[in-house]
Amino acid sequence: MLDIKLIRENPDKVKAGLQAKGVDCDREIDRILELDALRRDAIYATENLKAEQNRVSKKIPELKKAGGDTSAIFAEMNKLKEEIKENEARLREIEEEYRSLMLSLPNLPDEGLKPGGKENNEPIRYFGEVRKFDFEPKNHVDLCTELGLIDYTRGAKLSGSGFWVYRGLGARLEWALLNYFIDTHLADGYELVLLPHILGYEAGLTAGQFPKFEEDVFWLQTDESSQRRFLLPTAETALVSLHRDEILSEAELPRKYISYTPCFRREAGSYRAEERGMVRGHQFNKVEMVQYTKPEDSDAAFEELVGKAEALVKGLGFHFRTVKLAAGDCSASMARTYDIEIYIPSMNGYKEVSSVSNARDYQARRGNIRFKRAETGKTEFVHTLNGSGLATSRILPAIVEQNQKADGSIVVPEVLRKYMDGIEIIGI
C-alpha cells in the first residue's frame, strides 16, 4: 500500500511513477483523493457527534442521582444516536471503496529505474563465460530421462502436466542443492523457518498477491471455515506475514529469515514449448530469503541479498548474469528487482534462478508491520525484502545441461558432493 500522504501531497509524482511501471492508475488516484477528502470530513463530523454524545452522557448519572428530569436529555441522546448512525454508515461506505482502491495500487518503482518492460532490463554484470561444447549437447529433459533423474511421465500420471517426480540420484541432487543453499545461509546467520504450506487470505493480501492476482494460486475448496485458504506460491508470502500486525523493537532489526518450501503456482495459460521439462511447473522447490529492516538499511540489505544469491550460483561454478529490471518488469509489490539469470544451453538463453526485490514499506503498510525507533519512541513501518536463494527448478536443468559430457553423463558440482556420498559423476 502506498502512503496516502504521498498521494495527497504529490499526486502527479505518484501517477508518473506508476506510469513508469506501465500501469495507468490516474483515475484511481483521482478517485482516491476525492474519497480521502470525504473520508476525513466524515471522520471529523462523526467524531464531533461522538464527543457531544460523551459529554451529554456523562451528565445522566449525575442528574439521576440528583433526582432531576432526564427525559429532555434522553431525547437529545436519541437524536445524536441517529445522526451518528447515519454518519458511520456513510463513513463505512467511503472507507470500503477507499481501501479497495488503495489495495489495488501497485508499489512505486525506485527513482532512477528505466521505465517500461522487459525490453529495458539491463544486465549489470556477468560472471564466467558460456560453455562451448565440442559435441552436440542434449537438453535437460532428455538427459534427466535417460539418467533416470526425473520421471516426467509418471509425474503427469499422478497430477497432470506441469508436475514431475524426482527419482534416485535426481532426488539426491535436488536435496543436495537445498542443503547447500540452507547451509550457506545458516553460516551467514539467517534463521531457518519451516512454514505451513497452506495460508489464509490475509497473507496473500499483505504480500501483495491479492486482491489482484487471486487467480494465480491454488485455492482449497474443502474449507468449511469462513477463511479462504490457498497453497503458498512462494515462502515470501508466509515470511512477510510472520510479523503482520506486530510492532518490533528496533534492536530486533534486521530480521533475516530463510525458508525451504515447495511453491505452488497455477501458471495458467503460460506454457511454451521452450519451457518444457521443469523450467515452469505447478510445483517447484525453493529456498527463500526474507529480511525485515529499518528504512535506512534496506538498500544495503538489498545488496546483501543480491550478493548472497550470486555467491550461491558462483559456488556451483556457473556462468550467469545479474539483471537490473526496468520499472515495468518489477512485480506489483516491488520497488526494485534484480534477477540472476543462468545460461541454459538448450534454450540458448538466460533463465531466472533468483529474483531479489525490495518492497520498501509497501508490504509493511498492507500488513501493518512496524517497529519502534528507540531514539524517538515513534513507530514506523519496516522495509521488507525478499530473494530466492535459490529456486532449484532452473538450477537442476542448468547443472544437467552445462555439466554434461559427450557420453551423456553429468558432473556433480563440487559443493554438492558432500551431500551425495561424494558422487562425482552421474552416468548410466
Add this chain to the structure above:
RNA sequence: GGAGAGAUGGCUGAGUGGUCGAAAGCGGCGGUCUUGAAAACCGUUGUCCCAAAAGGACCGGGGGUUCGAAUCCCUCUCUCUCCGCCA
C-alpha cells in the same frame, strides 16, 4: 467428531451496565539513597486517527440491544481441558 471453558495493556490478573483506557502485581524507564550495584522509597510507563490543539477510537474480530457496553445478546476466529480418531 463429541462435551465443556476461555480471549482484558509488555506479562500475570481484577473488573457483570455510567465517573473504566481500565485496579493490583511484575517488568521497563527516570530519580532519591550508594564509591558502584542490589534492596528500599518516589515518580513514570499502551496503541491508533489527526499537521497540531481539541477531540475521537481501541478490553480477540464483526454485528446487535441500550440514552450509555470491557460488562448483556448474536456470530466468527483463536486458545485450553476431557473423550474419540490419527501421522
